[in-house]
Amino acid sequence: MDAPLPASAASEARSVSEFLNHECFCITLDRNVLCRALEREAGDPEFCRTLIGPKTNLFSNVPVFLSEANVGEMLRIVHAVEAATRLPFYREAALSWAPEIARRDFGPLGVFMGYDFHLAADGPKLIEVNTNAGGAFLNALLAKAQRACCAEVEVALGKPKAGDFDSAVMRMFKHEWELQNRQGIPRRIAIVDDRPAEQYLYPEFLLAQRFFQRNGIDAMVVDGNELRYERGQLLAEGAPIDLVYNRLVDFSLDDPEHRDLRAAYLEDAVVVTPNPRVHALYADKRNLALLSDHSTLRSWGASAQMLADLRGVPHTVPVTSGNAQELWQKRKSLFFKPAGGYGSKAVYRGDKVTKGVWAEILRGGYVAQEFAAPSERMIQLDGSSEPRKTDVRLYVYDGQVLLTAARLYQGQTTNFRTPGGGFAPVFVI
DSSP: OOOOOOHHHHHHHHHHHHHHHHHOOSEEEOHHHHHHHHHHHHTOTTHIIIIITTOTTSBOSSOEEEOHHHHHHHHHHHHHHHHHTTSHHHHHHHHHTSOGGGGOOOSOOOSSEEEEEEEETTEEEEEEEESSOOOHHHHHHHTTOEEESSHHHHHHHOSOOOOSHHHHHHHHHHHHHHHTTOOSOOSEEEEEESSGGGSTTHHHHHHHHHHHHHTTOEEEEEEGGGEEEETTEEEETTEEOSEEEEOOSOTTOOSGGGHHHHHHHHTTSSEEESOHHHHHHHTOTTHHHHHTOHHHHHHTTOOHHHHHHGGGSOOEEEOOTTTHHHHHHTGGGEEEEETTOOTTTTOEEGGGOOHHHHHHHHTSOEEEEEOOOOEEEEEEETTEEEEEEEEEEEEEETTEEEEEEEEEEOSSSOOSOSTTOEEEEEEEO
C-alpha cells in the first residue's frame, strides 16, 4: 500500500472531494454507453431495455468523490478487521453464537466481501460487513460509463479506479476453489439465490453467468430450492455443480428448501462461497461489538496499530434486558440492527424508534450501534439541487480491494427507491 499522504496534502484532498461532492455536476453517467456495455457483456441486445430500464433508480447520474487519504483509512480498517478475525479468542467468541455448521472450515475466504462505510466528520466509519455483497459486476461497468462535460475535467480526474476487475475476479474464484483442495478450475458454477429471477439484482446474476462462460467455465443461475444432492454430487437440472457462488440470505443453510445444498456442503461435495463460516466470522452484527471492544481485543493479543485502526468501527453492543433502559435513553444517538440482518431490513435509527418497535427490539437478536452520520452528495433533479446520503462500499477479497463504489439514497438506509439515487462510481482525489 502507498505511504500515507502528508497531513496538509490529505486535508487539501478531503476539502477538494467535499467541494466536488457538493458543487460538481460536470461528470455524469452516459446511459447509452452503459447500456451498450451491459448488452455486450450479457450477450443480449434487449438486456438494458428489459432488465435495466425498468429499474429507474438502480444507477445514479453522478459519481462520488473521495480523497485518497479517506480511501487509505478505509483499507486500514479492513485490514484491521481481517487481522482481528484471525485472533483465536475472537474466533472462539464469534463462533460461540454461530450455528454449528459455521464451525466447519473448508478453506474458502468468501468472494466479494462488502465493507460498508459512512464518511463521518472525523473519518470513515465501518457500519457493517456483508458476505454476499451485491452489485460488483454492475459497478465495474458503471465505472467505465462516465462522461465529463469538458476535456479539462476528464484529464484532471481520469476514470474511476476499478483496476483489472475481470482478471482479479477470476483469480478470486480460482483461489477459493484451490483453498478447498481442488485442482485446475471448476467445470460448472451455479449462481444460487431463492427465486433468482425475482431478485432486484437478477441482471447481475446474468452478467456473472456470462463472465464465467467467457472464462471457460459453464455457469447456471439456479434457485436454491431446485438443487439436488444425489450419490455424492450436487446437481442442478441434472448437471453436476462443482462450485456455488452463494447469494442466499439463508446464511446457515437452515431453510428446509436448502437441505440438499447443506448436505453437499457438509460432505465436502461442493465448494460454496461465501459459506456459513465466513458469515459467522465477519457479517453477524454481534461481531461489531467484539471489534469495537478495545480492552477485550487487547487482552486477546491485538496490536496497538490494529486497535488504532479499529477506532473506525462505531461502538456497538448487543441489546439485552440489562442495558435496555440505558439504550432507550440514549436511543437518539444509536442505530439498531438485527444480528443476522441483511439488505437494511428491520434496521432502525434510534430517533425514529416507537414504543412498538422498541418492544420488537427487546425480544432479542439486536445490536445498538453508535450512529455515524453519512456524508452527502448533491444531485440535480428537475433543475434543482438536492442532497443524497452516501454509503461507500469496498468490495474486498483476501485484503485486496477489487472495486470501490457508492450508493446514494434518502431515508434511514440504502435503497433503490430514491429518485436520483442508486449505485454511483467513485473518483479518488
